[in-house]
Structure formats: C-alpha cells, structure tokens
Amino acid sequence: MSIRGEEDLAESLRCLGFDADGEELVERVPFRFKLDVDRRDFVKLLGAGLLIGVATQSNAQEQGRGRGRGGRGGGRGPATLSARLHIGKDGIITVMTGKVECGQGARAELTQAAAEELRVAPESVRLVMADTSLVPDDGGTSGSRTTPGTVPSICQGCAAARDLLVALAAKRWSVEAKTVQVKEGKAGDGKPEHSLTYADLAADEESGKAMNGEMPRGVTLTPVAEWKTLGASLPRPNARDVVTGGHLYPSDMKRPGMLHGKILRRPSYGAKLVSLDTAAAKAMNGVVVVHDGDFAGVAAPTSWLAQKAIDALAAGAKWESPPHPSSATLSEHLRKNAQGGMPANPNAAEMAAGKVLKRTYDVAYVQHSPMEPRVALAEWDGPQLTVWTATQAPFGVRGEVARAFNVPEDKVRVIIPDFGGGFGGRHTGESAVEAARLAKAAGKPVHLRWTREEEFTWASFRPAALIETEASLDAEGKISSWHFINVNSGGSSLRTPYRAGKNNERFINSAAPLRHGSYRALAATANTFARESLMDELAAEAGRDPLEFRLAHLEPGRLRSVLESAAKKFDWAKRVKEKKPGTGVGLACSTDKGSFVAACAEVAVKDNAIIVKHVCQAYDCGKVMNPDNLQRQVKGAIVMGLGPALREEMKFENGKILNASYKQYKVPRFEDVPTLDIVILDDPKVESAGAGETPIIAVAPAIANAVFHATGKRIRQMPLRMEAAK
Amino acid sequence: MSAEATIQCTVNGRNRSATTDPERPLLEVLREDWELTGSKYGCGEAQCGACSVLIDGRRAFSCRTAVSTVQGKNIRTIEGLAAGDKLHAVQQAFLDDGALQCGFCVPGMIMTAVALLEEKPHPTDEEIVEAMNRNICRCCNYANIFNAVRRAANSGGK
Numbered sequence: 001m002s003i004r005g006e007e008d009l010a011e012s013l014r015c016l017g018f019d020a021d022g023e024e025l026v027e028r029v030p031f032r033f034k035l036d037v038d039r040r041d042f043v044k045l046l047g048a049g050l051l052i053g054v055a056t057q058s059n060a061q062e063q064g065r066g067r068g069r070g071g072r073g074g075g076r077g078p079a080t081l082s083a084r085l086h087i088g089k090d091g092i093i094t095v096m097t098g099k100v101e102c103g104q105g106a107r108a109e110l111t112q113a114a115a116e117e118l119r120v121a122p123e124s125v126r127l128v129m130a131d132t133s134l135v136p137d138d139g140g141t142s143g144s145r146t147t148p149g150t151v152p153s154i155c156q157g158c159a160a161a162r163d164l165l166v167a168l169a170a171k172r173w174s175v176e177a178k179t180v181q182v183k184e185g186k187a188g189d190g191k192p193e194h195s196l197t198y199a200d201l202a203a204d205e206e207s208g209k210a211m212n213g214e215m216p217r218g219v220t221l222t223p224v225a226e227w228k229t230l231g232a233s234l235p236r237p238n239a240r241d242v243v244t245g246g247h248l249y250p251s252d253m254k255r256p257g258m259l260h261g262k263i264l265r266r267p268s269y270g271a272k273l274v275s276l277d278t279a280a281a282k283a284m285n286g287v288v289v290v291h292d293g294d295f296a297g298v299a300a301p302t303s304w305l306a307q308k309a310i311d312a313l314a315a316g317a318k319w320e321s322p323p324h325p326s327s328a329t330l331s332e333h334l335r336k337n338a339q340g341g342m343p344a345n346p347n348a349a350e351m352a353a354g355k356v357l358k359r360t361y362d363v364a365y366v367q368h369s370p371m372e373p374r375v376a377l378a379e380w381d382g383p384q385l386t387v388w389t390a391t392q393a394p395f396g397v398r399g400e401v402a403r404a405f406n407v408p409e410d411k412v413r414v415i416i417p418d419f420g421g422g423f424g425g426r427h428t429g430e431s432a433v434e435a436a437r438l439a440k441a442a443g444k445p446v447h448l449r450w451t452r453e454e455e456f457t458w459a460s461f462r463p464a465a466l467i468e469t470e471a472s473l474d475a476e477g478k479i480s481s482w483h484f485i486n487v488n489s490g491g492s493s494l495r496t497p498y499r500a501g502k503n504n505e506r507f508i509n510s511a512a513p514l515r516h517g518s519y520r521a522l523a524a525t526a527n528t529f530a531r532e533s534l535m536d537e538l539a540a541e542a543g544r545d546p547l548e549f550r551l552a553h554l555e556p557g558r559l560r561s562v563l564e565s566a567a568k569k570f571d572w573a574k575r576v577k578e579k580k581p582g583t584g585v586g587l588a589c590s591t592d593k594g595s596f597v598a599a600c601a602e603v604a605v606k607d608n609a610i611i612v613k614h615v616c617q618a619y620d621c622g623k624v625m626n627p628d629n630l631q632r633q634v635k636g637a638i639v640m641g642l643g644p645a646l647r648e649e650m651k652f653e654n655g656k657i658l659n660a661s662y663k664q665y666k667v668p669r670f671e672d673v674p675t676l677d678i679v680i681l682d683d684p685k686v687e688s689a690g691a692g693e694t695p696i697i698a699v700a701p702a703i704a705n706a707v708f709h710a711t712g713k714r715i716r717q718m719p720l721r722m723e724a725a726k
Numbered sequence: 727m728s729a730e731a732t733i734q735c736t737v738n739g740r741n742r743s744a745t746t747d748p749e750r751p752l753l754e755v756l757r758e759d760w761e762l763t764g765s766k767y768g769c770g771e772a773q774c775g776a777c778s779v780l781i782d783g784r785r786a787f788s789c790r791t792a793v794s795t796v797q798g799k800n801i802r803t804i805e806g807l808a809a810g811d812k813l814h815a816v817q818q819a820f821l822d823d824g825a826l827q828c829g830f831c832v833p834g835m836i837m838t839a840v841a842l843l844e845e846k847p848h849p850t851d852e853e854i855v856e857a858m859n860r861n862i863c864r865c866c867n868y869a870n871i872f873n874a875v876r877r878a879a880n881s882g883g884k
Contacts, residue, residue: 103828103865235824242829243817245764245804249830252763260758302758304750371768371776371830371864420766420830421864452769628824632867636827639866662773662862670859673868 024142025490025518026396027460029430031404033292033437074139075395077153081164082211083136084157085114091185091199093118093125095154098138099146100130100392101236102370102422104692105629106146108234112626113151116222116229117158118198120185127237130394130416140393140427142518144593144690147625151230151688152221160216161198164207169196224623224684233628238418250390250419251449253377259288259299261438261448262306264313265458268655269514270322277316281309288442289313297434299442303449324655325513331362334466337511338487345470347502350481354472357537361530362717363465363489364649365514369667372420373455378435379445385412389432390419397429404433405440423640424518424693425459456660460517461650465489465526466510469534471500477542479553484531488512490523493592493697496531498553514650520637521693524592525644525700529718532588532701536708546587546705547572558620558681563589563598565679566618570600576709582606583613584710588701594689595621599638599698601674603706608722610646612703616677619695622686634678634695641699642668649719735796737762738806748794752786753777755793756803764804764833768862775861778834778841779803785841804833807840816840816878825874827865835861839875849879 075098078084086094095114101107107127115122128134138150162182169187170177179189187196201207224231241247266273276296278289287309288299296313300306325333335342345351376389385407391397391414398414414432431448439446450458470483482500491507507523519525539549547567554560567573567587575585582605589598602614615638624630647666651658659665700718708714713725731748734741737760744759751770756762756779765788768776772787779788780802807814816839819825826832835858842849842857849857854875863871 103826103830105827235821236826236829239821239826239829240813242826242832243813243820243836244808245762245833247829248763249766251767252757254761254763302746302750302754304747304754369864371774371828371862372766373768419828421828423864449767452771452774632824632827632865632870635869636866639868640864661771662769663771667862667864668866668868669862670855670868670872673872676869 024140024427025463025516025522026427027516028400028428029433031295031433033295033404074143074145074149075137077138078136078157078215080212081157081160081215084154084215085161087161087198087202087211089199089202091197091202093120093198094128095125095158096128096135097150097154098130098135098394099150100141100394100416100422101418102141102390102392102420102426104141104146104422104633105236105626106141107238107418108236108629109147109626110150110154111237112229112234113154114158116227117155118162118185119182120198122229122234122237124185129418131413132394132398132415133413137395140396141422142392142424142427144595144693147688147690148594151625155221156219157215159219159221161201161211163216163219164210165196165198165201168201168204168207169194172196230625231623233626235628248417249372250375250377250388250417251372253388253417253447255377255379255445258377258445258447259301259438259442260303260306261297261299261435261446262303262310263434263448264296264310264317265454267319268321269324270655271319274318274320276313276318278313280312280316284309284312288438290438290441292437295437297438299438299444299446321655324652326653327365327649327651328653330364330464330513331466333513334464334488334510339509342468342487343485343506343508345483346504347481347483350502351470351472354474354480355541356470356472357534357541358470359534359537359716361465361467361469361533363467363526363529364644364718365461365464366519366644366648367456367459367461367650367665368421368423368425368519369455369665370421370423370425373450373452374426374431374459375449376432376435377445377447378432378439380436380439383407383411385436386415387412387432387436388415388417389429390426391416391429391432392422392424392426393428396427397432400429401432401436405436423520424522427518428460452662453660456665457657458515461514462519462522463489463512463516465523467526467530469530471534471538473538473542477544479538486523486527489526492522493524493527493590497559497591498535498550499555500553514652520640521592521696524590524694524697525641526718528588528590528697529701529704532590532698533704533714533716536586536701536705537714540708545576547576550589558596559589559591561681562596562618562620563587565681566598566600566616569618569677569679570616572600575602582710584706584708586702586705586707586709588698588705590697592694592697595619595691595694597694597698599702601699601702601706603703603710605707605710605722610703610707610720610722612642612646612672612674614675614677615699615702616679617695617698618679618681619691620681620683621689621691621694623684623688624680624682625688627680627682630680630691631678633691634680635676637693637695638676638699639668639673641696642672644718645700645703645720647719731794733793733797735799735801737801738803744793746793748792750793751789752779752791752793752796752801753788756788762803762805766830766833768831768834773860773862774831774834775838776831776834778837778861780837780841783841783844785838802837804837807836814840815881815884816843816875819874819878819881820871823870823874823877825867825870827867831861831863835863835871839878842875843879847879851876854879
C-alpha cells in the first residue's frame, strides 16, 4: 500500500512517454533483480558506457527532438520523412507508426490517413505498427490521441512524400508544380505521355536525399471536403486473418526452442517471500527455476508442466502478509487517507443562502479484463533482447525492460503484434520483464501468458472513487454554488460544464489499496456519474424536468447539441411523462478529451434487478474519419459501460481478490445488450477528436437517473444495486 | 503427475497424435503441440468461450476438456473452417458485419455460431442469444456479432 505522490506519478508517466496531465495513470511493478547469474553480461555493460552515450544521441537524431513533431499523439514523432514512410523501388509503400492496434481501429484509420494524402488505394499501403526498431515514437496509444495527433502526423508525412512526387514530375516535364496532380498513385499533368509513380520517386537519388532530410513543416493537407478515403468506412485491413484464426496475437507467437513460463505469485497484496524451497520444482524434467529476491518463476517445455512446477514452488514457499484494507470498508478508507484531509467547502456563504444538497458517491474498483491476458515472448541474443508483447506503450515498455536489466534501450526491441484488447489497462510491461528474466536464466526464448486469475489480481485496476459534493439552489431554482471533491480516482471531466455559481472542484489522492492504472475514460466515468446524478437530484429538488433543468444551466454549444439530439431521438418529452409501473427513463451528458456525449436510458426494475431496455446515445467527436468503426466504438463503449454500472466490482479482503474469475466477476454478455440507438453529429468543420473513451461516460448516470424515475429511489454508488437505493 | 498416454484423434480432417499427460487441456495440446493457435486462452474456466472448438459436431470449451477425452474423436477448429480461399459463411458474415474489434474472441464466437447453425439452421433471435451467451467479447461488439450470426443463418450457414 502506498500513497501515490504526484512526483512518483509524474515520473512513472514520463518513463512511459506520457505527459503528467493526470489523464493517464500508470503504476509500474518495481522489479529489483540481482541478476546474480549474469555477472559476465554486467561487466560487459559497465564497459560500454560510451556506447550508451552514442546510442542515446543517435536515438535523439532518429526520433526528433522534443514534442511537437509527433503531434498531439505524443512521443517524439519522426525526425525525417524516411522515419515515417518508406517507398520501395517496387513502389510498395510502407508507413510506420508507434501506435498499436488492440481493437480500437487505429490500423484502419492510420492506413486511411496515409492513403488519403498519398492519393493511393488503402490496399497499397502497408502499415507497420509498434516495432520499436522500425517505427517512430508516436507516444502511447492512449488518451484518445491517435485521431487528433497521429492522424495529422501521418497525413503530413504522406503529403510531403506526395509533394516530392509532384516536384519530381514538374522537374522532369519542365512544367509548373501546380499543373501536376496525383491520382490513384500516379502523377500526371493531363498529357498522356506524362506519368510518374512512387516507384519512380524511389529510384530518384535527389528525392531519396529529401526523404532522409528533416521532416518538412507546413505541408498542405487535403481539405475535408476533398477527402476520398478518410471519412469513409474502411474495414480493419487484417480482418480476414482474424476470422480464419491466422492472425498471430502475442499469445500465439513462437520461437525455436521456446519454453513456457509461469511466475510464483504472492498469496496476497504486499506479501513478502520469507523462504522458498525450490528442490521439488528443480527436480522436474526440463524445468528451469529462477529465484531472484522476491521474484520466483519457472520455464518448462509446456505450460502444463510449468504450472505443475509453480504448484511445487508454491508448496515450498513461506510468506509474510501485512494487513490490507477490505473492499467492504473502502469508502471510509479512502476518506480517512485523503491527502491533506477532506477540504472544507469555501462557498459556505452561498450555501447558507440557498437550498443545499450534500451527497456522497462511491465508485468501486474494476478490472479491464481484456480477452487476451498479459503476455510476452522474450528472446535474448547475447546482450540483445527482443520482446513480443501486448502493450499500449511500446517505447515505454522498452525503457522499462531496459532499466530492469541495466541494458541500454537500443539493445531492446519491443514488437507489438495487434493484440486482444487494451481499454487503458496495458501501459506497463511487467509480463515482458518477467518473460525476459526467465529467458535470461533458461538461455532459451520464454513465452509467458498470465492466467485469467492473475489478470484479475495483479493487473492494474481502474481506481475506486469517493466523491463528496455539496450544491445549492437559489430562489429561482438555479445552481448558486458547487463543491465537488474527487478522492482517489482522478481529474478527468472533473469540471462541471454547467453554470454553477461559486465553484470549487478538486481531485485529491488517497492511500490506494490496489494497483492503479488507466481505464477507458478513466475518472471521467466516476466524475460524470456523480455530477449527473447530483444534477438529477437538484432538478428534482427544484421541481424541474431533468432535461429542462440541464438546458437551463448550459450555454449553447456542442454539449447542449448532443443532449438535445439524444432527447429528441429518444422522444424524451413524451416518455418522461409516461408512467409505466416498474419502468423509468433517465438521461445524462458530459464531455471529455474534446468530444461530447449524451445518453438517454430506459430501465425496468423488477425484484431488485435493474434491466436496461434501451440506450439512445448522441455523440459528437467532430468530423468522423471511419463511420463504421465509430459505430462499433460507441456501441461497444455503451455495452462495456453496463458492466461497471450494474455489476462489476472488485471485492477484496485480507489482501486477496475474492472474485478473480469471469464466473464471479460478471462482465456484460449477449443477453445484457439493450436496444441501441446511436446519433452521430458529424460536422466537417470541426476537428476530429478520438472516440475510444468518451462514449462510455454517460451510461451509468443515465441508468441511475432512470432507476430514480422508475422507483423514486436514488442509488449513489457504482455498481448500481437496488439494495443500496435510498 | 499422471503417466503419459498417447492420444489419437482427427483435427480438421487430419490424424493427430500426442504422447502427453492425459489430463492436459485439449486447448494446450492444440496450441503448443500441434501449432493450431487459432483457438484462444481467455479464462481457463469454460466461462468466456474463446477456446471453443467442435468435438464430434458439438461446441466444447477446449480449455476444460482433458485431452484424454478426445481419443478417437473428430475435432474441428477455426483453422479448418474455410475451404481453401473460400471462407465459411459464418466467417464471411463476421467480415461483412464488421463483427470484430480486437478479434481475440472471434474464433470462439465463430465456432459457437457454426455449432448452432449446424444444429438449428433457422434459429430465432432468442436462440442465437442463448447459444452465444457463454462467449464473452470484452470490446462488447455483441450487436455486430449478433447481426453476423443472423446474416449467416439467413444465407444458409455453410
């Protein structure tokens, strides 16, 4: 258990290539290997100080200097055009990016961006993603930044390459560049004998020099009105391999002589290994046992045998377990340990003058639980390490692995095949470090995949929240003051978008009992749940319709537009007046990361069970780049959001997770899917924002408000359980 | 640890044999011994369906099927579904409906749908939900997956 200091957090974020902006949350596993079997390599390394310096310098040249070139996608971005794209003499175009594909659709969207500016068919672009030895550092795949940051960066690189083709054509044909057009991968000026391809460009020496020169600035991009590939739906380019089972996920990677690894896990949080008898495991045929400080693991020819060896290690392990808080008393624990204590409301005078509501909201810990658990395959070749793994931060994990083994970063290659789900839960590289530690001892490649139980127990969690609020209404039923304190979960979407008089909003840390990490939209879900629940309570207090009350406190703008659009599509005005026994409707809206969302929900409450019948959601992320993929993201986010809204909650006691399986931790399934209506406000004049996260944030409060409409009772905790209704 | 045994079965029409601990899960033998990695480990507890294969035509959770129990049986996995370049109707429907995001659940989803449509070529919507409900998609792309199974059923399902 640790109090997460802001400096620690900022350091963790920097190591992983994120800004310390509070939007991403990273808690690394602190590996401290003695590596006593590897003295020789250590000595070699110590002698290589100069090399380290050279490597760092060349890295800086290769990756550009400082932020900006990578765009708002993060990372340093490419310094040269050739770091972003390669044009072969055969005309094959390879575009390189540090972003990953884990189901959110980056592979399609970034392919579209490249094809758009190169003026080629998407099929002729080969996109290499997230191989640290080949691609520029575009930052982690997080914060919904691929669309607003990496798409423009790739567009600029590809438009610059197109400009080179135009310039070459103009020179060869002695015409003005403005008369040259690029269409379907060919430059022409209308004369039938004039045609130049990207293969011709690749063969031209001068152009080759330009490709290796600094990334050009101020390249003119194709205006939205002229988009042909962006703005249209492109399926995931490797979709066919997925449906045939041919796509190799990190779980499926294999190397010659590879062993399967497993780690001896602590029996509870914070437990320390007192003694370990490795004899029984070592006696097993073909089993390699590693015991290095608190780290113990095995590698074996099959994962079955590796499990047997781990069982033998576990039988011979003695642990000391410190006390650990229980989920049953989590709210009190977070309040008691709030850093600096719970702040007093500075707007006491305004409060005193109005009608006051004081409400507390609790949000439980949840797990991402992606379909593919944490996994890595590590292979050493002398001092050079290659790791295939599943992470959203390939360059961050490269650094993490390098530090764990005291090797320079250029000796570590991290390759991220398209993997099975991220949801913000994969910003760290512990499975990569674990596999590499075992592989170092075994002298063979080691593949290590966490079990589902390990994933539920030792992966990072979406932080629980305690949110304390106080708000007052004036004589006209308008909000006159607003006090909103988020303890433990984060600052995303903390600020109210409503006119709320005197305003005080803060996020403060607490002593987190579980390991924290980002999660789709992170704290925006908790903050929106509390705010939109409170807005509903204030509307009821003021005797106003929930929609009217919100509109009365909102300026004209995009949030207001999505709220009105959702309400119209849902037929709010009519349905809120219908009173069917046991059913109700509710709504909520919010904004985060540059996009805007509003949800209307209908629920049925029967025998203390909440059944969500219908969700109608309006969403505005500016100009849409891939409509089909956006629909999947929005629908997927709504249904994923039903889990933490209705059922998902990590339960723990004495340092043990009590529901570390899909049987006990119930994620949404087919039978939970309500009728879904999606309204997309696609405005070509508005810059595109990322859409992977924000569509999840309005779901829970819309349901909570619908439960109030159905039953007259409020539930002020997530997950929503009728037993907690007041 | 149990003594090793030799297990013989047919996988996607081909004879396969493994000499191994008979308690080992079929999923691990498929993936580690026979290099058929299309079937996925998602939970190891028969709760998510990512490991779904057909054993003598019926859907089975290969993560909880001891390899000894498939002696002499006929197993089909995602790798055996397409006929050369021609995808199975369910695979094609998944492409046509965009029924994949990360795709890790997809082989298990497809095998489950194939088992359903071979047993019930004209399922009702309720029967589709009931048959598919033991498979988890964490991207929660259920709406598109449902549409794909519906489309495959409507197209004859082969």
